[in-house]
Amino acid sequence: MSNPITLTDEATAIEPRPRDGRQTHFAHSRDQASEPTTLAIGVRDLNAWYGDFQALHSISLDIPANRVSALIGPSGCGKSTLLRWFNRMNDTIPTAHARGSVHLGDTDLLSRTTDVVDLRRRIGIVFQRPNPFPKSIFDNVAFGPRLHMKLSRTELQDVVEWALRKAAVWDEVKDRLASPALGLSGGQQQRLCIARAIAVGPEVLLMDEPCSALDPASTLAVEDLIFELRRQYTIVIVTHNMQQAARCSDQTAFFYEGRLIEVGATTTVFTKPKQQQTEDYVSGKFG
């Protein structure tokens, strides 16, 4: 993967997958869940702890490639914990440890020998609160590419523009690339963080409540973006917003107290859930 600009044309997942002319209209997103998919991340019997406290109990879950998977569930049920094991973000928490297996293609994500730096390049993450670096807009997006690739000035400019366009902020920032990123609005900052994440050319994009700090208009912009991005990336999104999960995900997994209660096509989970708990949650009876 030498030049991220050609990403659009390259298969970025581990296995080749069909690239047909899929409908891009928003409302049709759910139909695709029924099409055959390839596996991006496979979770088997994952248990995770913070110190003595077990936050995840025996999770087994498939994340399909080029789909949006939503993780839902009440506060404290372990969604962020699971997400942060996908790219080993939990390594930064001394008490966090896990047992089980998480695979990205052939790579065992939990293995001690896995190169977390390379792993995090392949699996990008966007956090709940926008966290742009106190640098210029340009330098924020260029941060990742500068770490991993040797690019000429013009190539770097191309990557930055490409990422900002993908993240739907280009038009708002194109005239002020050199000004501080912290001068942007919260919604713009979040889209900037998305641009920053995709600028290294990840295969998977993890999003932990990416819209919870945003106004409705920015939320819609980010949702549009997620829908658009899934054609190239595998997306896992944590959300508390049921409409959002229903609107922009193909697969939904419902967690409760560290356990995976139900997972299936989003349409099914929201209309004909198998578990009573799921039905209560998605219909707003608790949580």
Place this chain on the structure above:
Amino acid sequence: MSSANSLATPTWRGDLDDRVGKYLGRSHRSLKLVRGRETVIYAILIASGLFSLLITGAIIYVLAIETVSFFKSDEVTFANFFGSTTWNPLLGGTKSFGIWALICGTMLVTAIAMSIALPLGLITAIYLSEYAPRGVRNVLKPVLEVLAGVPTVVYGFFALMTITPILQWLHSGFSVYNAASAGIAVGILCLPTVCSLAEDALQAVPRGLREGAYGLGATRFDVSVKVVVPAALSGIISAFLLAIARAVGETMIVALAAGSLAQATLDPRQQVQTMTGFMVQMASGDVSNYGTEYYSMYAVAFTLFVMTLALTMVGNLVRRRFREAYE
């Protein structure tokens, strides 16, 4: 969090409701009393502010008055004071008050000290904040801070008894009193200040920034150097400036180890006299209390004051620049 339906639903306890309801939302504070107290507190704060202002003003006033009487003397001229590098206040016929000899001594010692304290202090701070396990950090940081509390006279003897012999062993050109030995000791003295303040600045960088960088595949080194240090730059610069000010004003170590021969040299093996070194020699020596040489002490002090003031002001400017760029 036992059953699904009780999760995140408030639970009521009737008796608690009743008890809390009796006082919740009331206020017994008398508005008059509150206002009176605020006024008193305000007055105390104003008074303490004025007090420190007054003290500072008095010090500057005394310095200025005595400096004026120094320049009134027939033995000195502005041209000599600011234009000469020969500082020779004591010898009758050949008296000369060229301040540059003392400024040069101060600068030399400070430069040596800072070339040790700044890089080492910052590197240690980065280690403590970004690399060290929490246990190590919790032990090392207090130890470092204790180092800052050791009386400076101890550092002075350390320079004279330990650093100087080592330097002389390494290179025979070092004299007994020399700028290098004093500079190194001042550097060690300033190290904890730099380290502790810089570490505070690094720790204040939000966790989210580090996670953002790690999430992009940055190594620990990338995160420290490309994200955390730049984000903490204004605090790091403050730490540096405080250390410089401390080195410029340090007295005991230079009085003991740097020597008492004022000369404009950049050779760290030679003995030098700093501005503070001269003042302590004057104030504690047996010179008369009214001679020109005695008043020269005030002129030197005033110059030192102007220098540190300039340093502080430049520091504030630089800091504001970085703050603008980073916030």
